[in-house]
Amino acid sequence: MEYHITLPSKPRIIFEEDVQGIYEIDSLYPGYGHTLGNSLRRIILSSLPGATVTQVKIEGVPHEFAAMDGMRETVMELLLNLKRIHFVLHGDEPQTIVLMAKGTREVTAKDFDLPSQVEIKNPDQHICSLSGKALLELEATIERGLGYVAREALTKDKVDIGTIALDATFTPIRRVNYEVENMRVGDRTDFNRLRILIETNGTIAPREALEKSIETMIHQLSAVIGFQESAPVETSDGSVPAGGGSASGGKIKIADLGLSPRIISALEDAGIKSAAGLARKSASALKELDGIGEKTIEEIAEALAGYGLTLKNE
Secondary structure (H helix, E strand, O other): OOOOOOOOOOOEEEEEEOOEEEEEEEEEOOOHHHHHHHHHHHHHHHOOOEEEEEEEEEOOEOOOOOOOOOEOOOHHHHHHHHHOOOEEEOOOOOEEEEEEEEOOEEEEHHHOEOOOOEEEOOOOOEEEEEOOOOEEEEEEEEEEEOOEEOHHHHOOOOOOOOEEEOOEEOOOEEEEEEEEEEEEEOOEEEEEEEEEEEEEOOOOOHHHHHHHHHHHHHHHHHHOOOOOOOOOOOOOOOOOOOOOOOOOHHHOEHHHOOOOHHHHHHHHHOOOOEHHHHHOOEHHHHHOOOOOOHHHHHHHHHHHHOOOOOOEOO
16 A cells, blocks of 8 residues: 655635734644644744844943933933834845934934935834933944844954944744644544744734745755765865865755855856856855845855865955
8 A cells, every 4th residue: 555645735824914924734744733833933033034233333422331411211221222123134234324313302213314225114113312402323233144143242353442232133023833733634633734823023024934934944954855975085285175075066056055045046046056156156246146245155155165165266
């Protein structure tokens, strides 16, 4: 008798409004509901990129414990309000935003002077209240990243005097939960139905968050299919000769390099399909592609190095 596992359905929208969405996946083989649900929940929370404030410089304020005349809030409260702003950063390069306010008024996120690469999804977010002849001059650095990063890890180099480094919570997800219930498939009643609830901060749609998490899981799993036949052979100076890996660069697909789905999409759109084709490109040539910046180049170089390949010299 032939044995096979029934494949699940595609996600179905149960509820979707603004920043919240509820989705169901039916016909999961018994036990697969928790396997898939827990995996997707962890990916959604940890592996979706977002943008936030990482450094702040306030004129006349040397550190976060200082006081500022004419401002109702403490500097620490102002910094917490800045971290509540929901940013969208187009591209990988950090951006600087500027705010200048004076006199008696309420200062909100819409008062920032933004470059074209930065958007604010909650412009009414309160920052501080000024009174009298108070003057607030503020610069903030916006960066893109994953998950939570302590400020010690973000500021590997010493920051300038008067610059306040912040812990960064990059994730655009506010909440994600899942439930599993039994359902009937044919004569069996122990198949699983997975229900996922996702709430974002508005910088990404809940449906997009689910789609990207599924893509991330697929790319990660596809990278570990099969076994390496042999380890790369190192020369006396520690380098790996061309062809020394388990497969030639021409046989290694871009999707197998372990890069993020966004980078893979940008490279494939440019007609780059293999690791060998990627190695024929220089860093400056890659930077001309949409969505490719310095951090992306570093990630690509690291992925190629795992196969003994490097980008073309300038």
